[in-house]
Amino acid sequence: MKRTLPQSLALYSGLLLVFLIIGMPFWWVVTGSIKVPREIIARVPTMFPQSFTTQHFEKLFQSTDFPAYLVNSIGVALFSTVITVALALPAAYAFFRMRFPGRDTLYRLILLAYAFPTIVVLIPIYGLFAKVGLIDTRTSLVIVNVAFALPFSIWMMRSFLSTVPKEIEEAAIIDGAPARVILLRIMAPLIAPGIASVAIFTFIASWTEYLFASVLIVSDVRRTVPVGFAGIIGQYQIDWGLLLAGATAATIPVVILFAFVGRWFVSGLTEGAVK
Numbered sequence: 001m002k003r004t005l006p007q008s009l010a011l012y013s014g015l016l017l018v019f020l021i022i023g024m025p026f027w028w029v030v031t032g033s034i035k036v037p038r039e040i041i042a043r044v045p046t047m048f049p050q051s052f053t054t055q056h057f058e059k060l061f062q063s064t065d066f067p068a069y070l071v072n073s074i075g076v077a078l079f080s081t082v083i084t085v086a087l088a089l090p091a092a093y094a095f096f097r098m099r100f101p102g103r104d105t106l107y108r109l110i111l112l113a114y115a116f117p118t119i120v121v122l123i124p125i126y127g128l129f130a131k132v133g134l135i136d137t138r139t140s141l142v143i144v145n146v147a148f149a150l151p152f153s154i155w156m157m158r159s160f161l162s163t164v165p166k167e168i169e170e171a172a173i174i175d176g177a178p179a180r181v182i183l184l185r186i187m188a189p190l191i192a193p194g195i196a197s198v199a200i201f202t203f204i205a206s207w208t209e210y211l212f213a214s215v216l217i218v219s220d221v222r223r224t225v226p227v228g229f230a231g232i233i234g235q236y237q238i239d240w241g242l243l244l245a246g247a248t249a250a251t252i253p254v255v256i257l258f259a260f261v262g263r264w265f266v267s268g269l270t271e272g273a274v275k
Helices: 005-032 055-062 066-097 103-115 118-132 138-161 166-174 179-190 192-208 211-216 225-232 240-264
Strands: none
Touching: 005 240, 055 066, 055 240, 066 103, 066 138, 066 179, 066 192, 066 225, 066 240, 103 138, 118 138, 118 211, 138 192, 138 211, 166 179, 179 192, 192 240, 211 225, 225 240
C-alpha cells in the first residue's frame, strides 16, 4: 500500500523523534569519551567533537579495575543467559504441550515471582547464600539472575511456542519422534526469534543488574561493571571523561550480542511449513 505525503511525513517525523530521544544521548556519551576534559565540561556543549583523545580509555584500562569488572560482567551475563535459555525452553514446552496435575496453578505461581519487588527478597537471599558460602562469588549472581529472569522467559517462550502450527508436532509424533527430539530438532529452530529474545532479555538484565551485585559481592576484584561504575564517581568530583569512556566500553558486549543474535528477529519462519 502506497503511503500518502502526510503519512510519510508523520512516519519520518516519528522516526526522527525516536532518534532524538534514544540516539542523541548515546551519541553524546560516545563522542564525549574522545573529547579532551575542557571540551567535556565547556559551558557550551559540542555535539561534534572539536578535539580527539584516547586518554580516557587509556586511564580506564590501565589505571582502574575496569578490565576485571568487564570480564566479571561478561562471565556472569553469559552463564546466566545460557542457563536461563536451557531451562526456559523445556519448561515452556512442558507448560504448553504436556498435561500434568496442577499445571495451570504452577504456571501462575511462577509468574507471581514478579509480584514482589526484588528488594523484599534481598535480605532472605543474602542470609541463605551466607549459610551455603556463596557470598562474594560470581555464582551467587548467576543464580539470582536466572531466578529472576526465568519466569518471564518461560512466559515469553510459551507465547512463541503457541505460534507453531500443531500439525508440525503431530506429524513428528506420527513418525515416532520422542519429545526430546521434537523439542530440540523441530520446535527450537522454529521459535528461534523467541530464543533470541529470551537470550537478549536475560543478557541485558544480567549485564545491568546492580542491587544484588552491590550486596552479594564484597571484594573489588569480583565486582561487575554497574557496581564498578559507582567507584569511578568520586565523592567531591567526577571524572567525566573516565565515566563516559567506561559507559562506551560497557555497551560494546551488548552491541556484539545484537550483531550475532539480532538476525534471528525475523517473522514467518513457519510460513509454508504446513501444506
